[in-house]
Amino acid sequence: MDIREGKQKFIESWGKMAGGWGITPAMAQVHALLLISPEPLCADQVKAELDISTGNVSMNLRALLDWGLVYKETPPGCRKEVYFAEKDLWKVIRQIIINRKKRELEPVLLVLDELAAVQETCPQSEHFCTVVRDIRKLTHKANQTLDTLIKADSHWLGGAFLNMVR
Amino acid sequence: MDIREGKQKFIESWGKMAGGWGITPAMAQVHALLLISPEPLCADQVKAELDISTGNVSMNLRALLDWGLVYKETPPGCRKEVYFAEKDLWKVIRQIIINRKKRELEPVLLVLDELAAVQETCPQSEHFCTVVRDIRKLTHKANQTLDTLIKADSHWLGGAFLNMVR
């Protein structure tokens, strides 16, 4: 397999995995392209390589910057801005965790806290409260665990996983 | 907050979280309903409670059975089949991990293994191979970790998370 084919396949696969991680295909492709590019790229180059529209490139570069997965630099004496990806995978994962936690876990946490106010007045509500309590406990625990992971440094993060495997 | 309002809110929230977990809204709603129902329900009751079509109920109950999140029972002397959810949350999470791993992680693993065949013949391909190698290592590690989690019993699973938090 040569490098051109490899790049293409990589970008395509990264895009496919995206759905499951709360990332749009285009965003994932831009990220993949920047990940494997040794040099920073400008918006135009990204557009050309991936064959997606100017607006799409702009929006997704912005999103990746917001997510903390990509950085931007303005070379002196040059009008274009260039972008490059965070290459430390643990940092990448951490950023993804942070974003998904905020987007998905925390809203649920809020609702579960609200639901704790339901009174147990009948067999049905008793069962409901038991289930909600269980989920609430677990969700809070997951939330704490993620907070710890987020604060931990990359070395420790890898180590923790390794420990679980052993 | 009374039980009716609580149920509704719970089902709605569960549906919202669904997107991020590779589950359709309707599937999540059916699951939520069965989770908080003290008694098993038949397809018709699910349809009535959630106000979704017969076909949708059927497809999603089937999917939940496939995922191992819901069980089915045929009460003797009765024509309808009734469904009830797995209530042990660790089992639920384990099933979700199993399914998502199969659907999302394993295909990527395959591609990465293929990409290992790219030759390092230029600076660009050298960088490409480095990135792919890193991702590949990490992905395999994640895969192993998940395998361990899946095999572990519920008690240990909770314990492992607890340890990480500490």
Next chain:
DNA sequence: TTTTGTTTTCAAAAATGACTGAAAATATCT
């Protein structure tokens, strides 16, 4: 300040994915 090159915004179009409804298949009961 004007020109020129670049990025952002956003309404509309396209693509994707989920849901419906009715017909077909299956299962149960008499």
Next chain:
DNA sequence: AGATATTTTCAGTCATTTTTGAAAACAAAA
């Protein structure tokens, strides 16, 4: 077997999400 109740399937419709493209905003250079 025939009648009836239940479940499954799937093509078509509908809703949501993503992408486009062109105009507006912005920024640097002249």
